Amino acid sequence: MLTFTIDGQTVQAEEGQNLLEVALAHGFDIPTLCYHPSVSAYGACRLCLVEVTQRGRSRITTSCNYPALPGISVVTRNDRIDRLRRLVMELILCRDPGNPQLQAMADRLGVDRTRLRFASRQDGCILCGLCERICRESIGADAISFVGRGHERRLATPFDEPSESCVGCLACAMVCPTQVIEFTQDADTRTIWKRTFTLVKCKECGAVLGTPEELALFQRKTGLDASYFDTCDACRKKQTATAFAAVTWGGQRP
Amino acid sequence: MAPFSSTAELHAYQQALVERRDPDRTVIAVCYGTGCKASGATELIDALKKAVQEAGCSDRVSVMPTGCHGFCEGAPLVVVHPRRILYTKVKPRHAADIVNKTALAGEVIEPLLFVDPDTGNKVVHEGELPFYAHQHRLLLGRHSTTNPEEIDDYLANGGYGAWARILDEQIAPEAIIELIKKSGLRGRGGGGFPAGRKWDSCRNAPGEVHYVICNADEGDPGAFMDESVLEGNPHSVIEGMIIGAYAIGFPHSRTEGYVYIRHEYPLARHRLAIALDQAREKGLLGDNILGSGLSFDITVNRGGGAFVCGESTALMASIEGFPGEPRAKHIHTVVSGLYGMPTNLNNVETWANVPVILNMGVQAYRAIGTEHSKGTKIFSLVGKVNNTGLVEVPMGMTLKDIIFQVGGGIRNGKRFKAVQTGGPSGGCIPASLIDLPVDFDRLDEVGSMMGSGGMIVMDETTCMVEVARYFLNFLRSESCGKCSTCREGIARMYDIVEGITRGEGKPGDVELLEELAEVVREASLCALGTTAPNPVLSTIRYFAEEYRAHIEEKRCPAKQCKALITYRIIEDRCTGCTACAKICPTDAITGVKDQVHLIHQEKCIQCGSCYEVCPVDAISVE
Numbered sequence: 061m062l063t064f065t066i067d068g069q070t071v072q073a074e075e076g077q078n079l080l081e082v083a084l085a086h087g088f089d090i091p092t093l094c095y096h097p098s099v100s101a102y103g104a105c106r107l108c109l110v111e112v113t114q115r116g117r118s119r120i121t122t123s124c125n126y127p128a129l130p131g132i133s134v135v136t137r138n139d140r141i142d143r144l145r146r147l148v149m150e151l152i153l154c155r156d157p158g159n160p161q162l163q164a165m166a167d168r169l170g171v172d173r174t175r176l177r178f179a180s181r182q183d184g185c186i187l188c189g190l191c192e193r194i195c196r197e198s199i200g201a202d203a204i205s206f207v208g209r210g211h212e213r214r215l216a217t218p219f220d221e222p223s224e225s226c227v228g229c230l231a232c233a234m235v236c237p238t239q240v241i242e243f244t245q246d247a248d249t250r251t252i253w254k255r256t257f258t259l260v261k262c263k264e265c266g267a268v269l270g271t272p273e274e275l276a277l278f279q280r281k282t283g284l285d286a287s288y289f290d291t292c293d294a295c296r297k298k299q300t301a302t303a304f305a306a307v308t309w310g311g312q313r314p
Numbered sequence: 315m316a317p318f319s320s321t322a323e324l325h326a327y328q329q330a331l332v333e334r335r336d337p338d339r340t341v342i343a344v345c346y347g348t349g350c351k352a353s354g355a356t357e358l359i360d361a362l363k364k365a366v367q368e369a370g371c372s373d374r375v376s377v378m379p380t381g382c383h384g385f386c387e388g389a390p391l392v393v394v395h396p397r398r399i400l401y402t403k404v405k406p407r408h409a410a411d412i413v414n415k416t417a418l419a420g421e422v423i424e425p426l427l428f429v430d431p432d433t434g435n436k437v438v439h440e441g442e443l444p445f446y447a448h449q450h451r452l453l454l455g456r457h458s459t460t461n462p463e464e465i466d467d468y469l470a471n472g473g474y475g476a477w478a479r480i481l482d483e484q485i486a487p488e489a490i491i492e493l494i495k496k497s498g499l500r501g502r503g504g505g506g507f508p509a510g511r512k513w514d515s516c517r518n519a520p521g522e523v524h525y526v527i528c529n530a531d532e533g534d535p536g537a538f539m540d541e542s543v544l545e546g547n548p549h550s551v552i553e554g555m556i557i558g559a560y561a562i563g564f565p566h567s568r569t570e571g572y573v574y575i576r577h578e579y580p581l582a583r584h585r586l587a588i589a590l591d592q593a594r595e596k597g598l599l600g601d602n603i604l605g606s607g608l609s610f611d612i613t614v615n616r617g618g619g620a621f622v623c624g625e626s627t628a629l630m631a632s633i634e635g636f637p638g639e640p641r642a643k644h645i646h647t648v649v650s651g652l653y654g655m656p657t658n659l660n661n662v663e664t665w666a667n668v669p670v671i672l673n674m675g676v677q678a679y680r681a682i683g684t685e686h687s688k689g690t691k692i693f694s695l696v697g698k699v700n701n702t703g704l705v706e707v708p709m710g711m712t713l714k715d716i717i718f719q720v721g722g723g724i725r726n727g728k729r730f731k732a733v734q735t736g737g738p739s740g741g742c743i744p745a746s747l748i749d750l751p752v753d754f755d756r757l758d759e760v761g762s763m764m765g766s767g768g769m770i771v772m773d774e775t776t777c778m779v780e781v782a783r784y785f786l787n788f789l790r791s792e793s794c795g796k797c798s799t800c801r802e803g804i805a806r807m808y809d810i811v812e813g814i815t816r817g818e819g820k821p822g823d824v825e826l827l828e829e830l831a832e833v834v835r836e837a838s839l840c841a842l843g844t845t846a847p848n849p850v851l852s853t854i855r856y857f858a859e860e861y862r863a864h865i866e867e868k869r870c871p872a873k874q875c876k877a878l879i880t881y882r883i884i885e886d887r888c889t890g891c892t893a894c895a896k897i898c899p900t901d902a903i904t905g906v907k908d909q910v911h912l913i914h915q916e917k918c919i920q921c922g923s924c925y926e927v928c929p930v931d932a933i934s935v936e
């Protein structure tokens with residue numbers, strides 16, 4: 061355990077934690093667009109700026125990838141931080157001024173519009189990389205990656221073709237902070253990143269369980285029996301309860 | 315020959331080399347650096363070799379391609395040893411004369427000599443060239459006498475002697491670090507970080523391997539300092555790295571070396587590979603080098619082809635096979651760098667300084683330079699200066715001396731306006747600061763930086779807003795795009811500056827640029843972003859009037875921004891020769907022969923062809 065201060069308050073953290081997670085856990089409010097606790101910090105959006113003072117030297121830094129260190133003092137808000145965050149927000153807003161999620165964040169930071177020219181491609185993607193990290197680090201599919209440099213950077217499947225390693229799990233779409241990863245789903249199929257998957261359904265109730273690729277991946281990763289993925293959660297619970305009741309009361313509720 | 319297993323064997327070999335070598339042998343050294351290659355050095359070398367064959371004197375005369383001598387203005391350069399007769403702008407047709415007259419008969423060929431424009435005197439010997447006379451060529455000085463593909467040339471000149479002395483005198487690794495600290499050597503790759511301190515931190519970081527890396531990515535457009543050192547004297551870098559590996563990782567850790575070299579440098583890579591092979595053959599790389607107990611070898615890695623790959627963390631990611639993207643350096647690479655191990659990265663020029671320092675002694679080295687910047691620095695001097703080329707000068711030489719003494723002043727008698735230093739994210743320094751001594755700290759103070767040593771000289775015809783636009787354009791494409799402030803910030807600053815050059819500037823643009831500059835500088839992830847605003851900020855700081863003229867008066871004072879200039883025909887000068895009408899690509903000029911012509915502004919694209927072609931200066935630019 062190590063001790064330092066955030067906005068004057070003494071806090072404790074484990075070694076290896078970053079400033080942002082410690083601050084959030086203690087109820088401090090720091091805006092973020094590229095952070096998610098289940099994947100590694102990346103430092104792309106630059107909204108989580110704080111001021112860190114260590115051995116008498118202060119600097120502005122992002123908190124999501126700054127390690128918690130003993131004895132430092134962290135300031136999460138002051139005029140300078142607020143001003144820089146608003147400028148960062150203006151820059152991000154250029155990527156798609158009409159995006160509701162971005163507008164909400166801008167409102168929160170007191171930015172009513174961007175004074176800058178809009179980016180040439182306005183697809184709502186702010187290149188935070190959460191989709192790429194969740195796919196690679198959490199799902200283990202590694203279906204999308206960044207391509208291009210500088211102002212031409214974007215996210216894509218290899219050669220912009222339907223990705224072979226995509227399992228259609230939708231984790232990328234769910235984690236996207238601007239909600240712009242498109243997918244469609246009807247009764248039997250799901251389409252994402254130009255690839256269409258047929259859906260597997262619960263043997264009991266017919267509810268959608270996911271794509272076969274997704275279920276196979278989860279089975280491989282969890283080592284659970286394949287039959288586990290035959291039914292949906294609700295039906296499985298019901299089955300378990302029935303089996304449990306049979307054992308306990310011989311199938312007869314008292 | 316068996317590899318040397320001790321320093322005694324190395325010394326004996328060197329002794330024998332010196333005795334065997336005829337100091338008066340005739341060698342025709344041809345500069346095969348960037349400038350000379352572009353000016354036909356390849357054909358020249360072939361012609362010289364053929365001439366030697368035809369004269370049947372290959373036993374007495376040899377032709378030696380070397381690394382860059384520096385005086386690119388005279389490219390291609392030839393130096394005939396042993397008298398060091400210098401010929402400039404040599405063509406293949408001169409080959410036979412050089413062999414027959416100079417090499418065999420000792421005769422000087424007058425028309426090939428360089429004429430000093432100031433005195434009108436002909437320069438016969440290399441050392442008398444004013445361009446070299448004001449330099450202090452610790453690193454480059456040997457280039458015209460060394461065959462970079464021959465380790466014996468390096469050995470005969472005392473090469474690997476600094477390393478051998480460390481072993482002979484049993485100088486401890488820690489003591490080497492102390493010497494490097496005392497020498498005041500600062501990294502030549504841009505940041506100017508004290509090399510000794512970096513070595514020390516790396517040595518003290520725990521890890522089973524300590525990596526020693528040479529940064530030869532050199533992505534700055536127009537820079538070729540590192541390329542030249544690797545092409546001209548690769549063993550100096552290898553010797554520096556061996557000493558570094560010893561100081562940083564011996565005996566407590568394993569050491570491994572890498573040279574990360576820009577992918578467009580095939581010749582440097584080729585020569586480095588030859589040098590590494592020869593060093594291995596001689597037992598100067600490999601296991602238990604010279605019986606010291608140090609095992610060390612160097613792998614060459616081809617760069618990822620992006621400017622940002624030269625940044626330390628991006629470079630290490632790239633060696634590991636990941637995309638060349640920087641990461642936050644809250645944990646330093648000396649502690650956790652390549653493969654998570656302690657890693658010491660230095661620039662080519664930094665490494666090449668190491669044996670030089672140990673050979674000349676710390677005291678003598680410290681005597682060169684300024685209080686906080688010791689030694690020399692290589693600059694690539696380009697732009698509107700008479701003597702373009704590679705120059706090596708003591709730290710602290712003033713801009714004036716570099717540009718006017720070494721560089722020979724401004725071309726075509728124009729007025730000096732500014733010099734841009736530090737590569738694409740450096741800054742522009744105005745003529746009023748011409749007496750500035752050039753070292754790490756003074757360049758920072760005036761809003762520029764040392765960077766890797768680019769120096770672009772500008773005259774009165776340069777538009778400073780356009781200069782800012784040019785560098786922003788480079789940086790917006792070369793930003794890796796990972797963090798929003800660098801990616802969006804540079805792109806948006808570019809939009810504004812580009813708008814200003816097109817006459818679309820608005821009041822408030824300069825202030826907005828300054829705001830953006832602050833956030834890009836303060837909040838970006840790596841030094842590409844944190845330095846990217848320099849070109850804009852320095853031109854705003856020193857040339858605010860030019861921004862104002864563009865924005866408020868829609869006028870480009872340097873008459874460069876096409877959207878803001880108008881070409882007109884001065885009626886009483888025009889002779890009606892029709893030259894302008896013939897060359898105009900858009901048929902915007904009409905007129906009858908022998909009568910005054912007219913430019914139709916609505917068709918004119920401001921290409922300037924008419925201005926160039928008019929024989930009587932009857933075209934004005936406003």
Ligand SMILES: Cc1cc2nc3c(=O)[nH]c(=O)nc-3n(C[C@H](O)[C@H](O)[C@H](O)COP(=O)(O)O)c2cc1C
Nearest residue numbers: 501502503529532533624625626660661664841842
């Ligand atoms: C965008 C960027 C590009 C860089 N390119 C180079 C390069 O081409 N060569 C180099 O030696 N250093 C380059 N650097 C600096 C390196 O990150 C690092 O500081 C340097 O190699 C350390 O060596 P030194 O201490 O000997 O200067 C670059 C830095 C940045 C931010």
Ligand code: FES
Nearest residue numbers: 103105106108124
């Ligand atoms: S949350 Fe830290 S940079 Fe985005």
